[in-house]
Amino acid sequence: MVWxxxxxxxxxxVGFGTVGKSVARLITERHDGLLHxxxxxxxxxxxxxxxxxxxxxxxxxxxxxxxxxxxxxxxELIGGLEPAADWVSRALEAGKAVVTANKQLVATRGGALLxxxxxxxxxxxxxxxVGGGIPIIRGLRDGIAGDRIRSxxxxxxxxxxxxxxxxxxxxxxxxxxxxxxQERGYAEADPSEDVDGDDARxxxxxxxxxxxxxELEPSQLRAQSIRPLDHVDFTYARRxxxxxxxxxxxxxxxNAGEQIEARVGPALVPLSSPLAAIVGSRNxxxxxxxxxxxxxxxxxxxxGNPTAVAVVSDLVAxxxxxARWVDVCPHGAKRTSIVSDAPSPHYLRLVVNDRPGIIxxxxxxxxxxxxxxxxxxxxxxxxxxxxxxxxxxESCPESTMRRAVExxxxxxxxxxxxxxxxxx
Amino acid sequence: MVWxxxxxxxxxxVGFGTVGKSVARLITERHDGLLHxxxxxxxxxxxxxxxxxxxxxxxxxxxxxxxxxxxxxxxELIGGLEPAADWVSRALEAGKAVVTANKQLVATRGGALLxxxxxxxxxxxxxxxVGGGIPIIRGLRDGIAGDRIRSxxxxxxxxxxxxxxxxxxxxxxxxxxxxxxQERGYAEADPSEDVDGDDARxxxxxxxxxxxxxELEPSQLRAQSIRPLDHVDFTYARRxxxxxxxxxxxxxxxNAGEQIEARVGPALVPLSSPLAAIVGSRNxxxxxxxxxxxxxxxxxxxxGNPTAVAVVSDLVAxxxxxARWVDVCPHGAKRTSIVSDAPSPHYLRLVVNDRPGIIxxxxxxxxxxxxxxxxxxxxxxxxxxxxxxxxxxESCPESTMRRAVExxxxxxxxxxxxxxxxxx
Numbered sequence: 001m002v003w004x005x006x007x008x009x010x011x012x013x014v015g016f017g018t019v020g021k022s023v024a025r026l027i028t029e030r031h032d033g034l035l036h037x038x039x040x041x042x043x044x045x046x047x048x049x050x051x052x053x054x055x056x057x058x059x060x061x062x063x064x065x066x067x068x069x070x071x072x073x074x075x076e077l078i079g080g081l082e083p084a085a086d087w088v089s090r091a092l093e094a095g096k097a098v099v100t101a102n103k104q105l106v107a108t109r110g111g112a113l114l115x116x117x118x119x120x121x122x123x124x125x126x127x128x129x130v131g132g133g134i135p136i137i138r139g140l141r142d143g144i145a146g147d148r149i150r151s152x153x154x155x156x157x158x159x160x161x162x163x164x165x166x167x168x169x170x171x172x173x174x175x176x177x178x179x180x181x182q183e184r185g186y187a188e189a190d191p192s193e194d195v196d197g198d199d200a201r202x203x204x205x206x207x208x209x210x211x212x213x214x215e216l217e218p219s220q221l222r223a224q225s226i227r228p229l230d231h232v233d234f235t236y237a238r239r240x241x242x243x244x245x246x247x248x249x250x251x252x253x254x255n256a257g258e259q260i261e262a263r264v265g266p267a268l269v270p271l272s273s274p275l276a277a278i279v280g281s282r283n284x285x286x287x288x289x290x291x292x293x294x295x296x297x298x299x300x301x302x303x304g305n306p307t308a309v310a311v312v313s314d315l316v317a318x319x320x321x322x323a324r325w326v327d328v329c330p331h332g333a334k335r336t337s338i339v340s341d342a343p344s345p346h347y348l349r350l351v352v353n354d355r356p357g358i359i360x361x362x363x364x365x366x367x368x369x370x371x372x373x374x375x376x377x378x379x380x381x382x383x384x385x386x387x388x389x390x391x392x393x394e395s396c397p398e399s400t401m402r403r404a405v406e407x408x409x410x411x412x413x414x415x416x417x418x419x420x421x422x423x424x
Numbered sequence: 425m426v427w428x429x430x431x432x433x434x435x436x437x438v439g440f441g442t443v444g445k446s447v448a449r450l451i452t453e454r455h456d457g458l459l460h461x462x463x464x465x466x467x468x469x470x471x472x473x474x475x476x477x478x479x480x481x482x483x484x485x486x487x488x489x490x491x492x493x494x495x496x497x498x499x500e501l502i503g504g505l506e507p508a509a510d511w512v513s514r515a516l517e518a519g520k521a522v523v524t525a526n527k528q529l530v531a532t533r534g535g536a537l538l539x540x541x542x543x544x545x546x547x548x549x550x551x552x553x554v555g556g557g558i559p560i561i562r563g564l565r566d567g568i569a570g571d572r573i574r575s576x577x578x579x580x581x582x583x584x585x586x587x588x589x590x591x592x593x594x595x596x597x598x599x600x601x602x603x604x605x606q607e608r609g610y611a612e613a614d615p616s617e618d619v620d621g622d623d624a625r626x627x628x629x630x631x632x633x634x635x636x637x638x639e640l641e642p643s644q645l646r647a648q649s650i651r652p653l654d655h656v657d658f659t660y661a662r663r664x665x666x667x668x669x670x671x672x673x674x675x676x677x678x679n680a681g682e683q684i685e686a687r688v689g690p691a692l693v694p695l696s697s698p699l700a701a702i703v704g705s706r707n708x709x710x711x712x713x714x715x716x717x718x719x720x721x722x723x724x725x726x727x728g729n730p731t732a733v734a735v736v737s738d739l740v741a742x743x744x745x746x747a748r749w750v751d752v753c754p755h756g757a758k759r760t761s762i763v764s765d766a767p768s769p770h771y772l773r774l775v776v777n778d779r780p781g782i783i784x785x786x787x788x789x790x791x792x793x794x795x796x797x798x799x800x801x802x803x804x805x806x807x808x809x810x811x812x813x814x815x816x817x818e819s820c821p822e823s824t825m826r827r828a829v830e831x832x833x834x835x836x837x838x839x840x841x842x843x844x845x846x847x848x
Contacts, residue, residue: 133716135567143559146736292557292733295723309716312570321748
């Protein structure tokens with residue numbers, strides 16, 4: 001066996017925004033001598049420099065200064081693909097460990113960067129890239145490494161969860177909930193990356209690598225936006241003893257991992273499920289394994305301090321245990337492009353200009369696709385010219401459902417495109 | 425920095441009961457070559473030997489055979505203090521890593537055994553000692569190592585949780601729920617260790633060491649039995665929008681960790697809390713940190729396979745990362761004997777022989793102790809000779825409450841001892 005021991009790490013920080021400031025504060029408030037912040041690299045140093053960091057900390061706007069300095073670990077917090085990918089590569093090539101919170105970088109370049117880290121006998125750590133302060137990467141990689149994981153289901157995007165729980169509990173529209181999220185700093189001026197599912201897809205592909213050993217391009221994963229949701233959907237969901245969450249899910253269909261199911265998007269979840277209990281900007285991940293069954297991790301998925309906890313925990317692990325140059329998937333991740341769609345019951349909400357024959361037309365299309373109707377729900381008190389109602393459907397593959405919905409959308413009684421959600 | 429790498433581990437298993445069999449199965453069903461089961465040490469080998477293990481596995485009833493064999497890690501699953509303590513010590517002294525599920529051993533001898541492991545540059549790992557398959561030890565030690573943990577609250581005993589949730593959802597008596605737990609193998613013939621809190625105290629003292637750096641003797645921790653609970657308590661709890669769980673809690677009162685609060689026992693928890701959602705034999709741990717706020721870990725707290733996942737995950741971590749001879753608390757755990765009692769609102773249930781003046785007598789004692797009454801609840805339909813009713817009380821220290829309850833218990837209208845529970 002090989003023995004590792006504690007040693008103090010010199011840390012260089014790249015990026016000094018909200019998370020960067022929190023990381024600097026957490027490091028300087030520790031009293032165990034494990035971490036020394038020696039460099040901060042940021043644009044516009046003169047304006048960004050703060051007086052609460054020790055005077056020995058060296059400020060620079062040139063990343064190259066970190067490569068030549070006696071730094072053990074570089075913390076990358078600038079986000080985006082470039083120059084982050086270039087800088088992370090050069091740090092690894094210089095033999096420095098890298099800790100990053102950059103989910104897009106890890107999701108799209110993770111394979112190559114992890115291989116580079118192995119090659120240079122150093123480590124790329126990324127606990128902060130998924131689930132903020134929740135130690136889910138370490139949980140999957142080490143904590144339940146003895147299990148054989150089958151599926152990973154989670155709420156991975158705090159912005160969507162804030163919007164959806166405001167719609168659920170505040171009875172407000174999507175637009176109003178989004179505005180509130182923007183005012184509180186939970187959503188960007190252009191919220192596409194969050195609400196259309198790109199952010200969650202990147203995180204899900206990282207979890208699929210660590211937990212299931214799969215190499216999945218985020219763009220391979222089907223994503224559905226939460227934009228078409230209306231607060232009436234929460235009323236109907238409640239009648240079905242459910243609520244709506246943006247759910248990210250990846251699951252193996254067979255032992256070889258050649259058949260997988262993966263999806264990001266709004267879904268009905270039972271009120272009794274742990275997903276329904278996650279409100280506001282919190283995150284949750286539920287893993288299912290052959291031996292340990294369900295294990296659940298939850299906490300604050302975003303924000304400066306929780307994200308900084310993840311970064312600093314990675315640094316502490318490096319100091320205590322040394323860099324681990326094993327790849328995250330010891331034998332390399334398995335590339336797979338066979339992404340099957342999961343069969344599930346569906347919730348189909350229509351808004352129609354009411355007239356006789358609507359159910360008959362709808363039933364005809366569904367029956368042609370071999371989809372069975374479970375129930376028809378209609379809340380009173382809506383105008384006949386824009387009447388919402390819901391049909392629940394027995395389990396069928398998502399692709400079958402999609403084709404049926406396309407045909408239904410073409411029927412002339414619709415005054416809005418139909419909304420179809422899986423029911424978990 | 426020091427670099428660790430993967431190497432295959434030879435594993436010797438001591439104890440071949442339910443968990444031992446599961447561990448053997450998980451190891452032999454892995455295909456990554458990291459773990460080799462080379463020895464099984466058990467009493468009565470002739471009777472216990474199984475045909476599904478590879479024929480190379482060496483069976484023995486002499487622990488000494490493992491010390492001289494080329495084994496890297498010894499898995500101790502015999503439970504109890506002796507001979508487990510002696511065997512674990514000798515394995516560590518022989519430079520072997522030890523993985524154990526033995527909570528009493530780690531709780532009462534953990535400090536000495538961890539020091540011994542350090543001294544011999546090897547590791548004592550004990551993920552399986554708390555929370556079955558939930559990776560809570562690793563979560564506290566590594567996953568949120570960057571945070572400053574303030575409190576740890578959990579449901580740590582699956583037997584109590586099974587009994588309490590049967591009383592809650594099945595409306596059955598304590599005795600009936602216990603019998604059911606015994607029939608299903610969730611409770612021992614003598615259930616004292618579980619229902620009186622010893623098991624949870626041991627686990628809480630382990631979590632206090634790993635998460636808060638405190639050295640707490642389990643016997644220092646106040647424990648209250650769940651035996652006096654009646655199903656009427658669940659009726660009253662529900663009227664208070666709460667339910668009842670065996671809650672284990674340890675919290676720092678100050679930064680130095682000299683003032684701590686610690687308690688194991690039944691408590692009212694709000695229905696909206698994550699603790700209320702934990703049913704059956706599941707476990708949960710919720711940590712609160714200065715930076716990351718609440719982080720939650722939940723899953724299957726007992727059973728052969730979930731416990732085996734924890735054992736095998738410890739072995740995989742040893743194989744991947746090498747033994748870590750840092751103590752769990754890098755600078756040694758802080759010994760503390762100052763265990764303060766937490767102030768909280770209380771639930772006080774009395775069963776009385778009804779007559780005028782009872783509330784006046786009760787109110788007199790409470791007022792003498794400066795305890796304010798919040799509300800008096802009485803469900804209809806009970807005989808006057810054994811009338812249950814509940815008084816909720818505003819926040820006061822547990823010790824004050826205890827003295828008041830002693831006086832109340834001496835009043836002549838009681839037909840059962842009063843039951844007092846904290847409300848979280």
